[in-house]
Amino acid sequence: MINLKNRAFNILTLTLVSTVIFVILLILQYFKVISEYTGLLLTLAGIYVIVSLSLNLITGFTGQLSLGHAGFMCVGAYTTAIAIIKYGMPIPIALILGGIMTALFGLAIGIPTLRLRGDYLAITTLGFGEIIRVIIVNLDSLTGGAAGLKGIPTFSNTGDFIIDAIIRFSWVYIIMILVIAVIHNLINSSQGRAIISIREDDIASTSMGVNVAYYKVYAFTLSAFIAGVGGGLYAIFFGYLNPAMFGWLNSVNFVVIVVLGGMGSITGTIIAAVVFTYLQEWLRVFADFRLVIFGLALIILMIFWPKGLMGNKELSITGFIRQLRSGEFSPRQIKTKWNEFRQKKGRKKDGRAD
Amino acid sequence: MAVLEVKNISIEFGGLKAVSNFNLKLESGELVGLIGPNGAGKTTIFNMLTGVYKPTTGDIFLSNRENLTKRVNGFKPYQITQNGAARTFQNIRLFKDLSVLDNVLISLNFNVKYNSLQAILRTTAFYKEEEKLVEKAMAILKIFNIDTKANELAKNLPYGEQRKLEIARALATGPNLLLLDEPAAGMNPQETEDLMKLIRFIRDEFKLTILLIEHDMKLVMGICERIIVLDYGQMIAEGPPEEISKNPKVIKVYLGEEVEFDA
Ligand SMILES: Nc1ncnc2c1ncn2[C@@H]1O[C@H](COP(=O)(O)OP(=O)(O)O)[C@@H](O)[C@H]1O
Ligand SMILES: [Mg+2]
Numbered sequence: 261m262i263n264l265k266n267r268a269f270n271i272l273t274l275t276l277v278s279t280v281i282f283v284i285l286l287i288l289q290y291f292k293v294i295s296e297y298t299g300l301l302l303t304l305a306g307i308y309v310i311v312s313l314s315l316n317l318i319t320g321f322t323g324q325l326s327l328g329h330a331g332f333m334c335v336g337a338y339t340t341a342i343a344i345i346k347y348g349m350p351i352p353i354a355l356i357l358g359g360i361m362t363a364l365f366g367l368a369i370g371i372p373t374l375r376l377r378g379d380y381l382a383i384t385t386l387g388f389g390e391i392i393r394v395i396i397v398n399l400d401s402l403t404g405g406a407a408g409l410k411g412i413p414t415f416s417n418t419g420d421f422i423i424d425a426i427i428r429f430s431w432v433y434i435i436m437i438l439v440i441a442v443i444h445n446l447i448n449s450s451q452g453r454a455i456i457s458i459r460e461d462d463i464a465s466t467s468m469g470v471n472v473a474y475y476k477v478y479a480f481t482l483s484a485f486i487a488g489v490g491g492g493l494y495a496i497f498f499g500y501l502n503p504a505m506f507g508w509l510n511s512v513n514f515v516v517i518v519v520l521g522g523m524g525s526i527t528g529t530i531i532a533a534v535v536f537t538y539l540q541e542w543l544r545v546f547a548d549f550r551l552v553i554f555g556l557a558l559i560i561l562m563i564f565w566p567k568g569l570m571g572n573k574e575l576s577i578t579g580f581i582r583q584l585r586s587g588e589f590s591p592r593q594i595k596t597k598w599n600e601f602r603q604k605k606g607r608k609k610d611g612r613a614d
Numbered sequence: 615m616a617v618l619e620v621k622n623i624s625i626e627f628g629g630l631k632a633v634s635n636f637n638l639k640l641e642s643g644e645l646v647g648l649i650g651p652n653g654a655g656k657t658t659i660f661n662m663l664t665g666v667y668k669p670t671t672g673d674i675f676l677s678n679r680e681n682l683t684k685r686v687n688g689f690k691p692y693q694i695t696q697n698g699a700a701r702t703f704q705n706i707r708l709f710k711d712l713s714v715l716d717n718v719l720i721s722l723n724f725n726v727k728y729n730s731l732q733a734i735l736r737t738t739a740f741y742k743e744e745e746k747l748v749e750k751a752m753a754i755l756k757i758f759n760i761d762t763k764a765n766e767l768a769k770n771l772p773y774g775e776q777r778k779l780e781i782a783r784a785l786a787t788g789p790n791l792l793l794l795d796e797p798a799a800g801m802n803p804q805e806t807e808d809l810m811k812l813i814r815f816i817r818d819e820f821k822l823t824i825l826l827i828e829h830d831m832k833l834v835m836g837i838c839e840r841i842i843v844l845d846y847g848q849m850i851a852e853g854p855p856e857e858i859s860k861n862p863k864v865i866k867v868y869l870g871e872e873v874e875f876d877a
Contacts, residue, residue, distance in 0.1 A: 445736055446730060446734055449730065449744075450726040450728070450743075450744075451729075451733055452733070453712075453723065454723045456709075456712065456716075457709050457720045460710065460712060461708075461709060463691070464703070464707040464709065465709075466690060466695075467666075467692070467695060467703075467707075468692075468720055468787055469696050469700075470720065471724070473690075
């Protein structure tokens, strides 16, 4: 529940926490406690977090499966890259432009697919992602075709490796925090409740006066915008683009991240996206077997953890601090909690509970 | 002043006439019962009134709280709700995985006084309105005596309270006309009686017009001022309870349940 008294507390704590994490990560990178490679991975993870969160907005919160997010990323990436290379636009403008262009695509797909749900929507969005790729291959004068676009200038070029790495990381991290704030604040508002009610039961939702079509398109468009910005960052991060970077398997990966993290959990998505980025790199030695390992891991996780890492709950720092203050974590409390937990587990085992 | 006027609506499902030439006029403040055996078409009528189904023929006129009358055929359910008619569902359709409070807050969505940009920027207007919304929702929950469970998940409420939450949620949309589809289904006699008192109370308190579907004859007889009997999609009788209970056509339809009349 939201109330005025907690407002300052919440904003202060969250700003403080994200700044502290940010500064720590910067220091670690600056003094090479974490290698340049790890720094790169962290930055890439940030981009994955942004795109996964945007997907969570429609899949987790609105309850619609989209397999077109690599396509959205692709639109954003190319728009941003072209804006920078061909028109010399500054990075922030190019990123926003990428977002807007992708949002237009989102709107164009969102409206006609309104009536579709489940598998049908998934297949349509999958098709969209592939169409985007084909278009980009064939628009060679603008996009460089299958060969791709090269020479996208990076965030900074100071000549100092570490400074460049830190600036690159800062760009992604700050935008990621903004995206988290936007989605969190939207979801925890009347508009957000309307969006979630669609996932829960769309007939009940419309019967309670929620304009379901409007909110579906709204979520879709906003999601596309954010994915487009993520795509723009991706383009600048790698410095080159080609259509193969946005195959449908990437869309599937984002769905995997959202499902693993827990549909409708922001913190779950963040954790899953970071873990996923690392796994993807570590498993590179297995080459194509990587996919088999991923598939198996996914099946096993879904059997034992069907609601994903977090379900639809959130890890809450402010909530945690409040609990600390209220003595919730006194040794005695923890002991009773632990006992309750063990009892619950025990009951689950003999299959009589629930 | 008629709150609802239904003229000759019919609907077919693949050749089956589920409702034919149904007429109805509800005056402001009335509490009317719609009864009939299972499959008579009662829920289908609700679905047409609320825009879930579009009638094949006929007209529906609905007045909102400002006495503005609109022809609502072809309106989407959310438009009907925003024009003053709210409903509950026979098979409970709560937002199960959301809190009791959120279930009611969702009904306040279309009147909310901040936009999503203000929500994202967490402006003062947002916090003020949010406080008001919660206050309003809690007040409604209190009427149904479930305010103490505001933070529980809807699915964890006992059955009777889930039925109450359905009504609370509909009431929160600020309706002129309330459509209740078997609100007491599955309740025990004591719960049923309490619920009927509650329905009367909210009718008076909120100056509502109520159309209530019920399966159990005895129950409607007790609280409705007028009763409409439906059989095979057609209205077979209409009138005050005493008249209905003596109507030979109704007795025939409810054959075997006659015992319940004299209660
Ligand atoms: N969507 C639908 N498709 C086909 N038949 C339907 C549909 N909705 C209702 N019916 C049929 O219409 C008839 C009336 O159903 P209903 O209105 O639910 O009855 P009740 O009076 O018990 O509420 C039934 O024969 C039912 O099978
Ligand atoms: Mg029914």
